[in-house]
Amino acid sequence: MRLGRWLPGGLNLWAGLALLVAGGLLLLWGWPTLPPAPFHYAREEIVPPGDPRLSGLGGQFAAERGMRYVIGRGDSTVSLLVAEYRDPQGQPRHVVVYPPAGGPAVTDGNRMRSELWKKAAEAILKHTDSNALFLAWWDDAQRIDFYTGRPVWTSLPLAEAFADGEERQFWREVAGGFGEDREPLRQLARWLTMDAEQALAEMARRWPEDRPVFLLVCLDDLARLTEIEALSGTRLALEGRFFPNADDFHGQIAAVKRWAGESGGTGNYLLQPVPGAGIRAWRTTSPELDRTLLIRLLPFVRSVTDYPLGVKLVYQSDRGGYLSLFELRRPP
Template identity: 40%
Template sequence: MSRKIREGLLMLISIVLLATGGTILYRQLLPSSAVKADGAKSGGQLSVRHAPEPKADVQGRFPAQSVERYAFSQEGKDLFSLLVARYQDSIGLPQSAVLFPKDAQEIASSPTGLRHDIWQSAADIIARKAPENALFLSWWDDGQRIHYLSGKEAWLRKPSDKTFVGPVWKALQDSLPVASDEERARLAQMARWLTMDSEKALSEIAAHFGASRPVYLLVNNDLLLHLAEFTAYGGTSLSLDSKNIPAGNDLHGDIALVKRWAFEAGDGNYLAQKEGNYYRVWSTPDAKAKNTLLVRLLPFIDSLKKLPKGVSLVYQSHWGGFLSVYKIDNQPIH
């Protein structure tokens, strides 16, 4: 493929990223404030109300014992909802999974319904095509979704105390089983891998798990909202810049503004998602951050040009490649 064609394809992908995005979830862009329970409203605080949800509305690989909806709002305005499904795994141990509700697209400011569809499609592919003994590496909340929706094993599925600093996770704390000492060590290790040099991280991952079972990495753009959490668990603090750029009526003009800012903030490498009437754009002014595993596996413009050694892309969702699955050691799902 010629360089000119390849650059054209990358630009097309960047247009898709800009044109088909939606509000980033978990609202870490909001002021840090305590969650007020049971629908209480106060100033700029993030409020939450929760109520039981019909179990039949949640489809997974395990029967849900109960489902709870957590609806978040601020100053009386609905923002987004999350579901927590409680279930038992194959050996009878209690588990929980944070899920995106299907009907959330009705809330214009929060396209969790789109994330629901993306996860359902990805989980179906994983369930049908990944080997029975496949192991999936991801962050803990994605691990919950992998396990519940596909039935495949996820290395991380439980958070620890460092997660419950933010208002959203604090509101869900009582519904989520907490990590054991062994699982806390895994959280620290995964945070370290995601924030270290990509090829070094992949070499360590391959050595850690060996060749006894196929190992996959699942990443998505929402991982950028966990940067502070990665650092809290011992990962390297990543120097990524971000900015909200107002959206206009001219997509090409919007892209030009995004690219101009990306070059002003760094070397022009960026990832963008549309959030209502503006774009949330991330750039990598620091060369070390640009080469980390997290950035190299997400659809930043420069990351799309070449994968790091040691992985192959085996699945990628729509919505500009929001969710991707990689196989360690270049052994794709057949």
Template identity: 40%
Template sequence: MAWVLKKGALLLICGALLFTGSAMLIQQARVAFFDGGESEQTRPAPLNVTLLHGQTSDLQGAFPVDSVDNYTIERGGKDAFSLLLAHYKDDQNQQRRAVLFPKGKQEARALPSPTGLRQAIWQDAAKAISENTPKDALILSWWDDGQRIHFLGGRDAWVSKPSSQTFISPIWKQLQGNLLLASDSERGQLSSMARWLTMDSEKALAEMRQMFGSSRPIYLLVTNDLLMRLGEMVDYGGTSLAFSSKAVPAHDNLHGDIAQIKQWAYEEGSGNYLVQKEGLNYHVWTTPKGSVTENKSLLVRLLPFVDSLKKLPEGVHLVYQSHWGGHLSVYRLDL
């Protein structure tokens, strides 16, 4: 994937999103890791988490790893998700943490695991970031993405630590004792990031310009997983965004599948939709009919919704987008 994408390639990405998909097992990830997003964070969930402390690892990152915690999450007696928590020190010898995705065991003819796909996506993105951004670049993202940016890509992330609102989720609560928590000032940065992602894109970019100016190169990283983190963002002061979502079975007739997806998106919502392939299904999100808040939000403008791909906000340049349905995107901001 070339680092700099030509403007005309944006619409081709939309086609790739529909035609190739990502095989992401989104429903499994939603239930196990993000726990449904939005206000359902508070819903009790029958979970069994197994933790192996201090396991040795061959993790490859920008910094040596001191130790790795391995979390296996089970639901209903079945493995639902796995996470790694890397302990390491940065260039100033300060303790750091990074939530990572294990490769997972890939059996012949089996669908890729959600963690294995994310691991591959992040390895490719980190390589592009480390090779194609200035060393003094500052990358804006949600907090756990910020951890991966720093550990895997070796670049500074503006937000990389959670605060108390994150631990409403039963999954994150299991990791709370081993994560480093945000200070008061870092808590304010979390709140700003939550507001920017969920507010009107032009207003968000104006606030970013006022905050950062031209002191250093600024980038912004988003992933489709943020659609399942909206409740957490609301808890940090973000705007509540509403989406309809549906799983559509995949058939041999691709054109028929696309027509069905478009019809549902226009009947259920505004017709502005995002598609990812999840195994034998497409998972589709659409913004509400008559939507202004959602369609103008920075998050929707930067994720691969079909309308968003036609025109980015002024001063925002797409410089990297992963394959597997455009799951991860990196933008350069002209501030």
């Protein structure tokens, strides 16, 4: 399968380094005795329309302004850019964006994400109907709305997904509020943590057959595990580990494979490139987790050869399958 085109038919504690991913802090683990530091944030800058960080985004809507935040834990901080725009009905919307140029929010990782989201949006606009419905975690759904204008099922977080008051206030501000209808995102969290075939069967019964339904997952969704667990009431037996850059790439991959199968691991793993730093690896630690919808849709090594029967992979980006788009297939 060629990537990057439309295709027919329980974590260790924080080690002190944080990278921004999809509206969350992806923590790189090391010394397991170091406790996590408190979350903090500050709004550092108002970005005017026409600024290179906004004008080069390539969305379907003009950004009225942007807000740059600095977020972090302890002494480690990263920059985050939020664009404000209005939908066709004139309603204000927010979206976390990855600027391709200009300002402190631009990193190699954000340039990569900007490119991959633009390519995915082009494929969505070219190959899906305007009435197609898209299911994705709320921050991905906001980007689908901004980049394509396609309908999404739910695009706002829920307050109960965040245990920390400071973090809860931050995501409320960034997302443009919390969702008033709590059912869609809670249901999506339950589906993601259910047996894949059972979840897809429920989805197929929910929407009429004449409306195309698509599911989008992103590697950065792994930064949302605590939200998904809180809303689904399910503990996901996932573990992460950082492997720094090495001259011997094949030896590095061999080390990931060994780690994925030792000390309770199932041998099922996913590689997440960290630009300029190394590889973020994830492994599953229970056979039950391997059967969940989230793991079956993300590019874990056992998933890419065994996607659930209830979906069809229609698009997958490069960079390790950063974005994957599936169409819901209803039984005859």
